[in-house]
Amino acid sequence: MTPARTVLRRIFAAPHPMASTALALLVGAGQSAWAQSATADTAQLQHQLAQSMHLIEALTARVDQLERQLATVKAAPAPASAPSAAADANATRLDEVEKTVGQLTAASSRDLRDVGLPLHGFADVGVSAARDAPAGRRGGFAIGSLDFYLTPELGGNVKTLVELNFGVTERGETEADLERAQIGYVFSDQLTLWLGRFHTPFGYWNMAFHHGAQIQTSILRPRLLDFEDDGGILPVHTTGLWGTGSLRLRDGKLVYHLYAGNGTRIADGALDPNPAGDDNGNKVVGFGLGYRFGGTLDGLSLGLNGLTQTVGAYDAADTLQSRTRLRMLGSYAVYDNDGWEAIGELYRLHDADLGGSGGAHRSWAAYAQLGRAFGDRWMPYFRFEKAALDQGDNYFLAQANGRSYSRQVLGLRYNADPRAALKVEFNRTNDQGVGRALDELRLQYAVSF
Template sequence: MNSACLRPRRFSPASRFAPIALLAALVAASGAWAQSADTAALERRLEQSVRMIEALTGRIEQLEKQLAAVQGAKAASAPATGTAAAPAPAPTPSERDATAARLAEVEKTVGQLTASSGRDLRDTGLPLHGFADVGLHASRNPPPGTRNGFAIGSLDFYLTPELGGNVKTLVELNFGIADNGETEVDLERAQIGYIFSDQLTLWLGRFHSPFGYWNMAFHHGAQIQTSILRPRMLDFEDDGGILPVHTTGVWGTGSLRLAQGRLVYHLYAGNGTRIANGALDPNPGGDDNGNKVVGFGLGYRFAGGLDGLAIGVNGLRQTAVAYDATDSPLSRTRLGLLGGYAVYDNGGWELIGEFYRFRNVDLSGGSGTHGSWTGYAQVAHSFMERWVPYYRFEKASLDQTDNYFLAQANGRSYSRHVLGMRYNADPRAALKFELNRSNDAGIGRAVDEFRLQYAVSF
């Protein structure tokens, strides 16, 4: 290496730290984007990275001051020649090597922090990420039509085109296998947003309804979530879910950093949900009857000693119309939903709990108001950074005289125990084993299932 490369140069601290300051700004911006894309765990890692980068920046400044002090002391002790002071002696080879080693270590650490954020901050053009999974399913006492054996799960493409400036986009395209063996393609998310500030990002398009925790943190990529199955009440609409987990409309979200954490809010409105063929349809191609959904979410993510803890409340209201096979209206129900969640994800622990309360009003008959509820609790803990055993209990008590649930194939009361083990074969690959027992009010007997899944991200 040319020794001139190690010779101290005179420049301002601002120019010295400009690359690192820029990196910090990019990491912070990436954190805001992750929040808009609803990846709470990634946002927490990014915030920690920003704090570490700031500390490293201060360390670099301290090292340079120490080096300058050493040079100044040597210059002061050097004898004068004539009337001019003698030039400061160059640092010794050992001093140069020590300083270079420290700076190289800092640069290496910054690079690792950037990599740990889960994406390359220099991505441009059309970044493409994806998820895929395959598995095995076996069951005892299954309902009619259940298929056992090996199966392809889904192939999910996650695109985040970089348009520059404050414009953000997110597109998620999912390929799955239907019960008849045919390949189905669903445009799960297609949203375009504009970031005004940390306090406001506005999205327009089809997005995951911003309520609760699971629906925001775990999307269609199976590798992301700890378990194989989602909680049944939060299944996607085409998988028999009973909640409108997708919305096509407008969504405003933002956050406010406080001394002990971050306050996050969501406000959204969009096309109302219809019920056809026993399943929810979020009307992504246009509203069929003008009934709109409006909803809100408010959460708080703690920092400091409670880092990893998040709590929140949410609610929505809409009028849902159920249709028969000839597309004629059967019933109209005003859906009212309030929910809350609490999550702790730190130190190898994952504790998640959600609860939803329904207050639905029959608008097409005389049955009045109906109350129902559903919820779940999940606990997981990682061992040796690879093994993650987990358990989840789910329960739903749904009023079977409520037209909203009566029109849905899975709108029945149930309980389910889920016990599983996840093995992280690689940071991007997970092998999962899962046993569950479900008691469905419509089946009248317990159904036992064994599932195996191998899921990857790329």
């Protein structure tokens, strides 16, 4: 049996020669799309399916041509006058056929999931105005953020997620933050392990709405869930190890989270999640449980979460000022069906001073948001927030925004298309440390790509 026939036999060993190739290509495309965001899934999958079909058609045509070429080579008689020359010519043609078939075999087995670096992102711009704004508070037109969301394709069970955010400071300087950088391994639907920097898996908002402004209904996040570099008072980022998975129960799905990582510190009035390494060996440990109902209660989700860690507070000279054992327990309830969006979260904190006083402090913070969609375009919404924070608690005392407050938010969102949203929002904030209400009006245009 000639080498070319041996290679061809490997290709045509199955009763339907191209079935296995088509199946492998389709599976590869499906696995590639699964790792991307829900909006990009459909377009990416369609693109890869089209590529697969073109390749299948090309392979089929080429193999038919090679079969005919090989048959012609074998059937052609050698002229009696030049037997050695004919034999050499046939051998050369067979070698060329074998090389071509080998190249086609390698092409058909190539992993089509390697489509480069899937890159998605978000951007927003806007304008704001405030009545009786505090000194130093700026209004007018402003750039929001440019956020790149990368999901490199490595194939198999390996998952990666990188989020790089560019923002403009109040001084007009552009700064970059590596918001998330996590590498995971999928053992099954019941267990995925992530290692790196991720959004701390507590509550609903912090897991559902990340740094892209277009994906959340409102312009502002609830103040109690602001990011650390925006003056947030809770540790919404963690660098460490995170295990998560889901189980089907009855008509619904149970989701769990277990994680451990570098403890948070307070540096110069702001939370620092220690992404470069733990400064004092204090670790954060936490859990989360959520259940999404199906059937007649489809759209309803309930959850419970908690974390504990020791937090050190440092001044501008990096001198330790206090140590607090932070214990937080949270819960949420969400309904997102039939055009309604109802979200509520409550957090209770029981902190202990590990310094001289040794006192215990209790605080709480909560919000509730309600929105109603009209068609695919319009959604008015309202949110109420309130935080009652013990000002004797060193954890809050050391933070610039660690004060009790209340806020009412009234807004309207208009979806120009599925990837672009125009929002107008009015909010009134009563800050315990300011002593008067602050009224703000904001307009934002946000897109995803």
